Amino acid sequence: MKPPSPPFTRTVAALFAAALAVAEAQPVETTRGDAWFDAELSFRLEGTPPRPARGRPAAAVQPDYVRKVQGDSSVRCPLEGRPAVELVPAYREAWTMGRDWRLRFELAASDLPAGATCALVLIDAGGRQAESRPLGLAAATPWRHVEFALAELSAPAGFDFARIVRARLVFRPAPATVWLDDVRFVAAAGDAEIALTDLRTADRIAREADTRMARIRELFTSKISSQPGTNLSRLFANLWLDRDVAATNRELLAIYTSTDPKVRADYGLEYTWHLAATPMLTRFYFHFGRQGRRAPGRLSPEVEQAILRLLWERTELKNDLHAAHQSTWNLTGSENHDLNAKVGNVLVSQIFRHEPDYASRVLPNRGTGPGSGYWFHKTTDTGRYHGPEGRAQPTLTGALRAADHYQAWTAFMKEYLRERARRGFFLEKSSPGYMKYTTSFLQDLYDFAEDSELRTLTGMFLDLLWAEWAQDQIRGMRGGAKTREGGVLDFQQDAMYGMATLLFGGPAPAHPSLTSYLLSDYRPPDIIWELALNRTAAGAYAYISHAPGEERPELPRPPGMERTLLCNPDSRLKRYSWVTPEFILGTRMDHPLAVHSHLSSGSCWEGIIFPTSTRAMIFPRAIEVTKNGTWRMEAEGTTRSFQSGPVLITQQSRGGVTVINPDWFPRAVQDSKPFGVYLGTGHDRLEEEQGWIFVEAGDAFLGVRPVSGRYQVSVDAGSGNKDWVDYEGAATLEEPLDPMPYEWSPDRTLVRLKDRHAPIIFEAGRRVDEGTLAAFKQRLLGNRLTLTKIVVPGHYVLTYVSGGHTYTFNAANTEIPRLDGQPIDYFPARTFDSPHLSSDYGSGLVTISAGRRRLILDFPQATRR
DSSP states (O other), X not given: OXXXXXXXXXXXXXXXXXXHHHHTTSOOOOOEEOOTTHHHHHEXXXXXXSSOOSSOOXXXXXXXXXXXXXXXXXXXXXXXXXXXXXXXXXXXXXXXXXXXXXEEEEXXXXXXXXXXXXXXXXXXXXXXXEEOOOEEOOSSSSOEEEEEEGGGSBOOTTOOTTOEEEEEEEEESOOSEEEEEEEEEEOSSSSOEEESSSEEHHHHHHHHHHHXXXXXXXXXXTTTTTSOTTOTHHHHHHHHHTOSHHHHHHHHHHHHTOOOHHHHHHTTTTOTTOTTHHHHHHHHHHHHXXXXXXXXXXXXXXXXXXXXXXXXXHHTTTOOHHHHTSOTTEEESSHHHHHHHHHHHHHHHHHHXXXXXXHTOOXXXXXXXXXXXXXXXXXXXXXXXXXXXXXXXXXXXXXXXXXXXXXXXXXXXXXXXXXXXXXXXXSSTTOTTTHHHHHHHHHHHHHHOOOHHHHHHHHHHHHHHHHHHHTTEETTEEOSOBSSOTTOOOGGGOHHHXXXXXXXXXXXXXXXXXXXXXXXXXXXXXXXXXXXXXXXHHOSEXXXXXXXXXXOOOSSXXXXXXXXXXXXXXXXXXXXXXXXXXXXXXXEEEOTTOOBOTTTTSSOBOEEEOTTOTTOEEEEEEEEEOTTSOEEEESOOOEEEEEETTEEXXXXXXXXXXXXXXXXXXXXXXXXXXXXXXXXXXXXXXXXXXXXEEEEETTEEEEEEXXXXXXXXXXXXXXXXXXXXXXXXXXXXXXXXXXXXXEEOTTSSEEEESSTTOOEEEXXXXXXXXXXXXXXXXXXXXXXEXXXXXXXXXXXXXXXXXXXXXXXXXXXSOOOOEETTEXXXXXXXXXXXXXXXXXXXXXXXXXXXXXXXXXEEETTTTEEO
């Protein structure tokens, strides 16, 4: 598919907006969608658990995003000698249906034996079985529509169709693998149905609400409750379950009144910036205190008083209005620590203004700068942290109490949320690790804030957060550029994957920081469900957004900002994703003159993901080969990149990027490293030709081409390590290409470039457009690809022509790349720009679109419409 040029993009956007205006008054169509967890919730192979644990065996039921009839996926069931697939109610005791109902589904099979049949067996709550006659399966067609009328089942006396606990599809003889799609029980009259795949949006939302407590209870009674001592989630679960309440209070009191530095350190109480300690204290208070939202009074008065004392101790100095009078783009320590502190200041001030013993206390407000106690030095015997205050001169006067702080921090957080809607979010974009903290802090603000406007704005921002995620993901896996990525190679380890699974109706994730997230009142609007769970209907499109992270180029920095980032709200970092149902390819394009911080330049990810597996991803990465010959990836390193449509060109930066850190933060060394590409094992086929690596993954294709000249000046072994002063070559501008510019790791999951600064082309395609891998290869091999010499030998300008567009990338320096001769723009006119999410930069008016529906988030007015 050709990537759209910028004028075409603007035209399509205008037509799309006009179509929405016309369609707004039209009736909303019923939409259906598949969730990535449907297979494990409702299907199992006979003799296996209904929901296998992570790291499940290869024989487990899985979604299949390639072989399907309806929606995004089917259910792949590798029988491997088992005679039956079982259908089970998801977090329910039984299904309620009538004898006049029917079971309908689409069926495909591999290695179907001659004479194979399928029969339906229903089991009711009393263990009684009703069985159909075997239905012959013809092998002539890829998919067969199958229906069983329940009225035709042979059922014993007393069989209860209103209490069906399980259904079995019995295959005799069994094929190797069967695929099921569009599986549902339907009533003879009306629109009543029980769908196991391809659920109607309204039905899925209702099922999520009906099963939420059962899913949380399953987690609290198994995974969390079995976790070891320092995990306070176990005690939280006890209080929620109303289990061992007296013993739990005794244990909490011992922890929260301990003066033993080791005990305090184990529970994060020695470090005031611990990411879980203060949030956990406020969650215990708001859920189980005498005025608790969930189960008031389950905390003993003694524990509640101990919590209040600790909250004062932990926030007395952090809760300083010096920070509340600064820009909302000043971030102390890191983005997640900063949000933790600011949300904590709102909620703790809210608590204390109602507590008689604390409401009249005067807070110190030293005014020396934010970050009191943010310090990584600790004593070896106690684990206690220490450190100096900032260097700002105090400016606040007067006695300020909790009510004053509550008012100031509430106003601050309203502006914080509005600014992210106006200019983009987050610095720690899509971080697999840190998003669980950031999102859970926002959930706490939504659930516990008393100010109605702040609660509304927080809910709207969560709508925006999940809409932004929904239109840049497939199979629950976030695509596109990520920062502070941390080397995750399986999306099951990604926090957003787990949080989304719970939010849209799947099993709850087990992590201490998500304890309160599980109980949140927040639910996304219907339109976000449609966007998240019907990716095939969304089609292929570009998603372009502003990415915060550029630092203000100020030296010397203001006193008091020794631990604080000074982010430039008008950042010239541009995030770009090419989103399709078959893959997402994405990067972040940074202006060459942008000034970075340690957050925006650290552990950045770009590349492609496929829905065929949670491990199906390909991306560039720094690579180290150890002395014993082991290859391993490194998470650090910076790149220059350029993307339009399904073509991405990237290169390890020469000399890194310009970084300004807070005065008390060290600047990391940015030496370039050996560089290459992780290809992994999550693909179906891999072929090499003329320096290209071609990959087939499901219904997607990818070509990867490291581009080096035959003459190379590089520190890497294998490049020739030539000195350009000795260069002798042909008197031509064009340099011959190295036909083999990389080498493989022993396990063939990584390639390392001969020249660590060689640019790398990634071009992706879809089977619906390309047909076959062979045709895709032929097209890419026929594209014009040249290296043009510059003044100094061994350095080149890359030109690549594909899909009617010319991509020009100067691999020798920081010249801005060009598309069709025009320099790329690092400052788009919209904060968010796709067919499904759009907002003019700085407006705070965000439109979410799915099909004919739309939702406008008006952050200036704090309204949805």
